[in-house]
Amino acid sequence: MEAIKAVTSDRIVFRKDAVTYEPLNIYGKNIVGTDQGEWKRHRTVAAPAFSEANNALVWAETIRIMSDWFNQLDTAQRAEKSASNSLSSDLTVEMVAPMTQITLLITSVAGFGRQVSWDDDSSDVPAPGYALTFRSAMIAAVENVMFRMLPPDWFTSFSSVVKVPYLSARILQARQAFDELGSYMLELVSSARASVTEGRSSASRAALLHNLVEANMSPEGDSKCLSDSEVLSNTFVFLLAGHETSAHTLSFAISLLALYPEAQGKIYEEVRKIWPEGDTIGGSTSSYKDFPQLPYTLAFFRETLRLFPPVIRLPRDVHTDVMLPAQRLNAGAKGSVTPGESFSVAVPAGSIVVIDIWALHMNPLYWGDDVEDFKPARFIDSDTYRWPRDAFLAFSGGPRSCIGQRFALTESICILASLVHRYEVLIPENLMHKPFEEQREAMLNWTPGLTLVPTNANVRLRRRT
Numbered sequence: 001m002e003a004i005k006a007v008t009s010d011r012i013v014f015r016k017d018a019v020t021y022e023p024l025n026i027y028g029k030n031i032v033g034t035d036q037g038e039w040k041r042h043r044t045v046a047a048p049a050f051s052e053a054n055n056a057l058v059w060a061e062t063i064r065i066m067s068d069w070f071n072q073l074d075t076a077q078r079a080e081k082s083a084s085n086s087l088s089s090d091l092t093v094e095m096v097a098p099m100t101q102i103t104l105l106i107t108s109v110a111g112f113g114r115q116v117s118w119d120d121d122s123s124d125v126p127a128p129g130y131a132l133t134f135r136s137a138m139i140a141a142v143e144n145v146m147f148r149m150l151p152p153d154w155f156t157s158f159s160s161v162v163k164v165p166y167l168s169a170r171i172l173q174a175r176q177a178f179d180e181l182g183s184y185m186l187e188l189v190s191s192a193r194a195s196v197t198e199g200r201s202s203a204s205r206a207a208l209l210h211n212l213v214e215a216n217m218s219p220e221g222d223s224k225c226l227s228d229s230e231v232l233s234n235t236f237v238f239l240l241a242g243h244e245t246s247a248h249t250l251s252f253a254i255s256l257l258a259l260y261p262e263a264q265g266k267i268y269e270e271v272r273k274i275w276p277e278g279d280t281i282g283g284s285t286s287s288y289k290d291f292p293q294l295p296y297t298l299a300f301f302r303e304t305l306r307l308f309p310p311v312i313r314l315p316r317d318v319h320t321d322v323m324l325p326a327q328r329l330n331a332g333a334k335g336s337v338t339p340g341e342s343f344s345v346a347v348p349a350g351s352i353v354v355i356d357i358w359a360l361h362m363n364p365l366y367w368g369d370d371v372e373d374f375k376p377a378r379f380i381d382s383d384t385y386r387w388p389r390d391a392f393l394a395f396s397g398g399p400r401s402c403i404g405q406r407f408a409l410t411e412s413i414c415i416l417a418s419l420v421h422r423y424e425v426l427i428p429e430n431l432m433h434k435p436f437e438e439q440r441e442a443m444l445n446w447t448p449g450l451t452l453v454p455t456n457a458n459v460r461l462r463r464r465t
């Protein structure tokens with residue numbers, strides 16, 4: 001743990017390999033694809049954009065989007081019931097797709113300042129001069145990002161002349177989506193600038209893009225300023241960095257709700273205190289001030305992140321010869337460990353060190369002998385216990401830690417609370433009569449991708465009210 005702290009806190013000696021992330025600079029330089037002084041310029045402007053006003057917007061939009069989704073589920077449920085003549089009103093839902101859509105739609109408003117509805121609205125036609133609506137351009141850009149990042153420009157031009165099956169279509173789709181999203185975003189930058197200059201208030205005032213534009217206009221010297229293309233490049237990487245990480249963790253969390261009904265019951269108890277039964281998710285009264293009233297829901301989400309961190313390893317390039325502190329562990333009975341001798345490891349410049357987040361999260365020295373168990377309460381402090389902050393690295397640590405941590409926690413807690421308020425989350429029918437271990441293994445199955453990808457996040461939803 002000491003070595004990890006040394007690595008994450010020193011961004012001069014231990015550097016992110018910016019070259020790997022350079023393809024992300026599609027619209028211009030941004031916080032993810034830069035390092036050192038260049039990165040600092042982006043981070044200084046970006047940090048204040050993740051303000052409390054932005055968190056309040058995230059909460060309000062999450063409530064709106066969840067209500068839209070619940071209406072969709074009601075329609076699906078009615079259709080299924082009449083088609084099958086079934087008495088059961090349960091609905092089986094695969095969670096990765098809706099969670100991906102929900103987190104994208106939240107970022108559309110709280111990131112870009114563009115409110116979009118759950119459905120592809122047929123009356124929502126592309127703006128003059130565009131082939132795609134803002135919503136379609138955003139979704140197509142995210143879905144085709146690899147086809148925009150990886151092929152060199154000459155190959156993209158070549159694809160429009162010589163058709164390579166499948167590949168040409170995806171590359172051209174990606175090009176169109178990115179071009180159109182870029183144009184939409186430039187319009188949003190201009191309109192945000194106009195609203196700041198004219199002191200106009202607008203619905204999108206707390207959106208990240210608006211905040212970046214405003215911070216960029218403050219008279220604090222040019223060195224801090226980002227160009228328009230850098231503003232939109234940053235807003236786009238917020239969308240990329242934020243939606244899959246959150247969507248996949250939420251999908252695991254929802255499977256865990258079904259697997260651990262007692263923990264789900266505690267969330268329901270907590271939620272009922274702030275949103276009485278029958279109330280539409282918090283009614284019109286719910287706001288970001290509800291967040292601190294949901295400590296167990298937050299602990300539940302953190303425990304999900306401990307067991308399923310979306311980013312499992314972080315590599316860093318070592319730029320100077322350095323000594324790192326280390327400690328041997330003595331293995332005890334039944335997987336327990338005790339601290340052993342401390343020593344130092346010499347790490348020469350030119351090495352790569354890899355922070356193993358998952359191993360840290362599964363170390364019994366910090367989390368106890370029940371480290372494998374799902375126990376949200378381990379994230380709740382008491383008079384005699386403080387959960388080990390330095391042993392939890394899902395959002396990384398130090399200066400390059402996740403800038404969107406509070407954004408992610410705000411949307412995720414609101415999503416879990418509103419879901420549990422409306423539905424009882426249950427094991428799907430095909431696993432209902434299997435032993436617990438088999439259910440757990442099936443529902444929490446994953447495959448490696450850019451993040452941990454849940455492969456079987458199906459649950460049954462039963463309306464409570």
Ligand code: HEM
Binds near residue numbers: 237
């Ligand atoms: C559960 C959700 C999330 C998790 C687990 C997560 C995790 C992480 C981790 C581990 C890093 C460090 C990556 C590295 O050093 O290579 C990171 C960086 C970052 N995250 Fe997140 N993230 C989440 C959600 C979000 C959201 C919602 C946003 C934006 C709205 C966001 C924006 C970013 C950005 C811009 C960086 C780069 C920061 C920098 O280099 O200064 N993340 N995130």
